[in-house]
Amino acid sequence: MFALPVGLIGLLLLARAKSFRGLFCLAAGGILTTIAIVIADSIYFQSVEFIDGKVSGTLTFTVLNNVLYNSDHSNLATHGIHPWYNHLLVSLPVLFGPLAILALARLWAFIKTWNSRTDLSFTSVAAGLSAGSGLALLSMVPHQEPRFLVPMIAPLAICTWRFHRVAPAYFWKLWMLFNAVVFVGYGLVHQAGVIPATGFVSQTSALPRLTCNFSTGNGHAECMAAASDISNTRHLQVITKVFAFASFMAPRHMLVQPVNSEWQAQTEIYDLISVEDSKVQERLLQSVHVSCKLAQQTAPNSILAKQTISGHFERTLLVMPSSLDIRRIVPADANYSVVELYSYAPHVNFDHIGEVLLHPIEHTKLQVFAICDPSG
Structure with a gap:
């Protein structure tokens, strides 16, 4: 051209x-x-x-x-x-x-x-x-x-x-x-939170070994990174599904795992940057929801996951800027809710510059939420 x-x-x-x-x-x-x-x-x-x-x-x-x-x-x-x-x-x-x-x-x-x-x-x-x-x-x-x-x-x-x-x-x-x-x-400041937020997800979601606590009940497990010489008492696989909405796509190289990886904690990332709100709600509704009560009690650097029918444990994370109203994705009548695990500021999304100028403190963050069940 x-x-x-x-x-x-x-x-x-x-x-x-x-x-x-x-x-x-x-x-x-x-x-x-x-x-x-x-x-x-x-x-x-x-x-x-x-x-x-x-x-x-x-x-x-x-x-x-x-x-x-x-x-x-x-x-x-x-x-x-x-x-x-x-x-x-x-x-x-x-x-x-x-x-x-x-x-x-x-x-x-x-x-x-x-x-x-x-x-x-x-x-x-x-x-x-x-x-x-x-x-x-x-x-x-x-x-x-x-x-x-x-x-x-x-x-x-x-x-x-x-x-x-x-x-x-x-x-x-x-x-x-x-x-x-x-x-x-x-x-x-432009999209500045993408790398730190991806780093947080990587440190807590892509791990070779885990040490887990299964006493949380309701089919949940709370896991953390384990030293290389510590093996879990049972084979456990934890999958974190990450939905990135209305933000730059997280660089996948920060979340990579070895080919044919047997890491106990793995990640899957989905780009929803321009997907309609209703489609995002549909994806979140169909995802695995951990207990909101347990998620609020779990340390941010731990993995709270719920056991699925297939036997492995899974959790769902949502990454989105605070310049968007969370109620667009989590309406009041939704069967799911969110718990904030991490936020980074300043993060400015120029696509929503109007909201940023109106509320420069509240709307200049990139947040990572855990999708949870409010009744759990």
Whole structure:
């Protein structure tokens, strides 16, 4: 999306110069790079295998898969749908601030002097077209996040370089202030609780060995991490199902377990970032509910799990930001409730910035709840 104009202008310059060698090198470089990427992706995604000197499987064309995935509206609906102008009016100023203003001024100056220009810089034109094509093509995809426009930083800086010398002093002060604010917003508080919350879940839900107390009754077990030289008096498997709602997906590498793991405590994680409230309620209703009374008495770093029909023990955790009203997911007439096990602040979800600004203390946390049965 961003490289297409640069490549076309490169072809135009080479054609004007009648450099057939240059055209051949450009085409050969593109073809070889494409082949290398396809091979690397096919190996990485394990769609191709090399066994006894023979190749089997199918090639992975990541770029094509990307287009096919983003062409399906139902796929994008799971991540969130935005209007076509979101990148232009929201993402662009949020990411680049004063640089976006400078780029618009550069575009206006270019339009006013178009007919009288005889010294067009191919570099500036290519950079401007690169930024414009990326913005336009990405705006055609209904799921839009500011980070998708990060590649625009280079073409925007290049196409506005002449304006940098004449920009007033206050522009650079505004530039520094903007970057300081963005650093705090995106670097320190935006979705900041995801890693700590995932760490908490990992420390209490993915464990090789457990020591458990079965005296809690009602088919419950309260377990904690055991030293490697301590074995449980009975074989016990505890599964924690984690539902992440309205938040960045927890990085799965922090919850990984060995292949064919026999760890006594294991995790399963489900991404519900853009799932409708009713669907989330349905998933929670069908999950295993521990006793609310016992959950309130159990230490946060312990695992309170309930025995299932299959014989293993299970519990359900819900991870969601406090910027959302918990009653959306746990209505008053629900057959289940929640007990908070962990929270981290500051955690700001920019999708709910209105609620955050109204109640900056209560609505800037990421919480981990245990789903429980209030009658248990």
